[in-house]
Amino acid sequence: MDVKKKRNIMPGIIVLLLGLIVITGILFYGYYVTSTTHTPFYSNRTNQGQQLYNETLGRDMVVNYPQSPEELMNLYNAATFFLYGNIIADEQMIADVIDFQRLMLSHEIVTTNSPTEQLRNIREAVDFLNDAGITVRRPEVMAVRFDLHSNRIAIANIRQIMVFNDNLYWVYFLELDDNDQWKIVSWSQTDDTFTLQIEENQ
Numbered sequence: 001m002d003v004k005k006k007r008n009i010m011p012g013i014i015v016l017l018l019g020l021i022v023i024t025g026i027l028f029y030g031y032y033v034t035s036t037t038h039t040p041f042y043s044n045r046t047n048q049g050q051q052l053y054n055e056t057l058g059r060d061m062v063v064n065y066p067q068s069p070e071e072l073m074n075l076y077n078a079a080t081f082f083l084y085g086n087i088i089a090d091e092q093m094i095a096d097v098i099d100f101q102r103l104m105l106s107h108e109i110v111t112t113n114s115p116t117e118q119l120r121n122i123r124e125a126v127d128f129l130n131d132a133g134i135t136v137r138r139p140e141v142m143a144v145r146f147d148l149h150s151n152r153i154a155i156a157n158i159r160q161i162m163v164f165n166d167n168l169y170w171v172y173f174l175e176l177d178d179n180d181q182w183k184i185v186s187w188s189q190t191d192d193t194f195t196l197q198i199e200e201n202q
Contacts, residue, residue: 040090052082057096061103065181069154069174070144072182076104077139077158083122084129084136095119106175106183135163139170142194152176157194158187169194 041049055078066072079101081087088094098118102110129136139160147153153175160168171194172187 040093041087042089045085045087048085049082049087052078052087056082056100057093061100066104068144069156069182070141072104072174072184073141073144073156073158073172076101076184077141079104081136081138084126085138086126086130086135094122098122104182104184106177106185109184109186132165134165137161137163154182159192167192 039046039049056075059075066075079097082097083094083101088097095115098115102115102118137160139158142157142159144154144156147155153173156172156174158170158172160170162168169190169192170187171190173185174182175185177183
């Protein structure tokens, strides 16, 4: 009688154990997939975020620093759009992009503006744009020219397209530093002729 009971109980125990193994496997798989496939980008901007990541944080600035003012401004614009385009959902990546962008700024700008201050300003600007329903697109380099008196100074005209708002226009001033790397030393907002601030700064 006892043997028969044991035989009847054993299949049940085996089924129960198999069930526990299956459930444990499902839970582990679910945790593993969600933890390893976590994306730092908003779900509807993943492809764009990955592309911008490859352009910016995926670039080795030690061995592949921009060689021209135009290349530097295109890279800087990519980082700017990365920060203001409602693409990044991860706070640490935002900080990383800020650090990356600061590599292209002059020593004077970096030392007078902390990453914390820059992060706060970006958050405020993004919140303002969201509240106003304004969408930004990637800034465009309209023209780059060298100073008439020195080929170590360059001026870049930048257009920032603002959806549902007037576009913004900027003039960036760049110089070669002591390591012969182009750095952004200042910028000014101007109009679509790109002449107002150029005349005032020369």
